[in-house]
Amino acid sequence: MxxxxxxxxxxxxxxxxxxxxxxxxxxxxxxxxxxxxxxxxxxxxxxxxxxxxxxxxxxxxxxxxxxxxxxxxxxxxxxxxxxxxASTSRQPALVLDEPLESFDSWHPTQDPSNWRDLLSMAYCASLTAVWLKKRCLAEIAISVRRLRLKEPSGQVETNPEHMRAAVASYLRLRPFLFTAHDRCLHDSLTLVRFLATKRLFPRWVIGVRTRPFAAHSWVQSGPIVLNDVYEHARDYTPILVI
Structure with a gap:
């Protein structure tokens, strides 16, 4: 060599x-x-x-x-x-805000959970299970990026109240479908897919820590951690942000 x-x-x-x-x-x-x-x-x-x-x-x-x-x-x-x-170009890494707040699932919303959300979540959870069984993280990352690319220009939802209502519905309905305990990757990808059906696109994150080594996944919108407490997410250094 x-x-x-x-x-x-x-x-x-x-x-x-x-x-x-x-x-x-x-x-x-x-x-x-x-x-x-x-x-x-x-x-x-x-x-x-x-x-x-x-x-x-x-x-x-x-x-x-x-x-x-x-x-x-x-x-x-x-x-x-x-x-x-090194002569080939690499796509710049996304910048992730420092986690400063946890999502409050008990915040009142005008759009309560409904059976359509439950069916949508069940479908998203099933597809996520297939992803994790048959695909590597590189292929999953490509699929997550494509969720946003499918939206016509200007059709991405940005209203923070819509994000709050959608996440609140997800967290209320999640216990009817699966537990997130020790399944952070499945939970995070299901949430990402569910929010994409509502044209909402937060960051999917994988972080790592040492002593002992551990990896963790969560979903974050700005400084708000959507499916975990922010103090826990801060224990991990982001290594993959989509």
């Missing part, structure tokens, strides 16, 4: 790989394989020398390991197709 020049950045993360930096390490999410990879120590500085956009600032970097060549560090990532040529 050709040696990587220390002063160049010939690679970038592939489009299906997402990264975040916290607690002295970089966590990578390979959405094609639904796997996480942690990179820490001297490898952080070494990889920043050859991967464009590596999420580590200079003050966070430790001296590169002398006994490990850049080839040895990069080759496993290339073999798993987690890197691509």
């Amino acid at each position: 050709r040696s990587v020049a220390a002063h160049s950045s010939p690679y970038r993360l592939a489009d299906h790989v997402h990264a975040c930096h916290f607690d002295g390490q970089v966590v990578l999410l390979d959405t094609r394989r639904n796997k996480y990879l942690g990179v820490g120590g001297a490898q952080l500085a070494a990889l920043s020398r050859c991967i464009a956009g590596w999420p580590v600032t200079s003050q966070d970097q430790a001296p590169p390991a002398k006994h490990e060549s850049l080839d040895a560090l990069v080759k496993p990532l290339l073999d798993q197709q987690m890197l691509t040529a």
Whole structure:
């Protein structure tokens, strides 16, 4: 394999790989394989020398390991197709507001839950179950993006009261269909699909934490966490935002 020049950045993360930096390490999410990879120590500085956009600032970097060549560090990532040529463009990551508020499901609304919402939720929950059984996260992310693209220009709903009414209906009806306990990904994707039927498009988020390692998913509109308490969401660093 050709040696990587220390002063160049010939690679970038592939489009299906997402990264975040916290607690002295970089966590990578390979959405094609639904796997996480942690990179820490001297490898952080070494990889920043050859991967464009590596999420580590200079003050966070430790001296590169002398006994490990850049080839040895990069080759496993290339073999798993987690890197691509830096000359190709990557879609900018979406910016997520800091979670500051939890949704209040008991806020009074003028549009109470009805049987149509229940049927719609059941349909969305069933499709989500199929997604999670047969698709990887990369394919699911594409499908979530397409939900918004299907809407004609100018037809996206932006009224915050409509969002509040729709989410309140979802949370009231959810116990009739499934429990969200330990099923955060299914719950979040079902909520995203349900809101899309009402032309509402909040952010779908996957976050990670360490000590111990854990991943969590939630739905967020601006600074408001829609299907979790915001204090819990703040424990996680977002790695994927759609």
